[in-house]
Amino acid sequence: MRWLLAAGAALLIFGAAPGPALAQDDDSRARARELAEKAQDQLLAGDPQGALDLARQAEAAHHAPTILLLIARSERALGQHVAAIRTYDQIIGEKLAQDARPEFKTAQELAIRERNELYRRVGRVEIELVSPTAGVAVTVAGAPAVGVGPHAVEPSRETVVVAEAKGYERLETRLTLQPGEGKRLRLQLAPTATATTGSTEFDALARTPVPTIVSFSLAGAFLIAGAATGGIALSKTSDLDARCVDKQCARADRDTADDVRTLADVSTAMFASAGVAACAGAFFLIVSQGGTRWNEARAVPMLGPGFVGLRGVY
Numbered sequence: 081m082r083w084l085l086a087a088g089a090a091l092l093i094f095g096a097a098p099g100p101a102l103a104q105d106d107d108s109r110a111r112a113r114e115l116a117e118k119a120q121d122q123l124l125a126g127d128p129q130g131a132l133d134l135a136r137q138a139e140a141a142h143h144a145p146t147i148l149l150l151i152a153r154s155e156r157a158l159g160q161h162v163a164a165i166r167t168y169d170q171i172i173g174e175k176l177a178q179d180a181r182p183e184f185k186t187a188q189e190l191a192i193r194e195r196n197e198l199y200r201r202v203g204r205v206e207i208e209l210v211s212p213t214a215g216v217a218v219t220v221a222g223a224p225a226v227g228v229g230p231h232a233v234e235p236s237r238e239t240v241v242v243a244e245a246k247g248y249e250r251l252e253t254r255l256t257l258q259p260g261e262g263k264r265l266r267l268q269l270a271p272t273a274t275a276t277t278g279s280t281e282f283d284a285l286a287r288t289p290v291p292t293i294v295s296f297s298l299a300g301a302f303l304i305a306g307a308a309t310g311g312i313a314l315s316k317t318s319d320l321d322a323r324c325v326d327k328q329c330a331r332a333d334r335d336t337a338d339d340v341r342t343l344a345d346v347s348t349a350m351f352a353s354a355g356v357a358a359c360a361g362a363f364f365l366i367v368s369q370g371g372t373r374w375n376e377a378r379a380v381p382m383l384g385p386g387f388v389g390l391r392g393v394y
């Protein structure tokens with residue numbers, strides 16, 4: 081009751097001897113004073129909701145720290161502790177001129193005292209972002225939470241803490257803190273399914289037999305092509321060996337020798353491509369059987385004297 085009487089005193093001072101700044105808008109000031117006095121009467125009569133409604137109307141008509149103090153006290157009487165703390169912070173954070181009205185300075189002093197007293201009676205939660213550490217939007221009881229905190233929460237009531245970030249699953253934490261209790265939350269968001277797999281469509285396709293069939297079919301085609309070009313190269317090499325003495329060929333056979341080398345290179349490339357396609361087929365076969373996810377497996381290139389290929393790592 082003591083702080084209610086103090087509010088009445090502050091409001092009475094607000095209604096006396098208008099200064100030059102307030103005199104510029106006597107109508108709005110008079111309206112605000114009338115509403116504030118009614119709000120104070122409602123609060124003393126035990127109707128904090130009616131007092132809050134009237135005080136907000138008064139603040140809308142004409143701003144004054146004394147009216148904000150009345151709003152904070154009405155919120156406090158309604159059990160809206162966090163809202164009251166925010167209103168107290170608004171009063172405390174307002175920069176007053178050196179020649180500001182005495183009742184405004186008194187309102188700030190009362191706000192500091194009452195805010196500190198109320199803060200000891202609420203719950204307090206600190207937010208630690210483990211992963212990711214940037215780009216995360218956090219709300220505590222629906223209000224944006226900036227920084228670690230501590231952030232005041234209503235005591236003995238369930239509080240919902242929500243963390244959201246692009247590419248991560250929404251994380252929701254529920255907790256109930258007793259008056260004066262504090263808790264530190266370590267929030268670690270899980271990447272979304274799309275972010276984890278890279279491509280849901282590709283993952284689904286990889287689990288069908290289509291990529292396996294295509295890969296082994298290509299391996300077979302490259303193998304046949306390599307064998308065919310290799311056979312032709314061997315046949316022409318035999319003909320050249322029969323006509324050439326000590327690997328010395330006539331001018332007419334030199335073009336044939338160039339063709340043989342080209343066919344041999346093509347054959348080697350076909351066999352190498354067949355090996356790559358076969359590795360890919362084995363890769364997709366394992367994925368399609370559910371042995372691993374495509375993004376958890378990888379192919380490691382292999383290059384050595386006379387060969388090229390891929391090695392699957394799962």
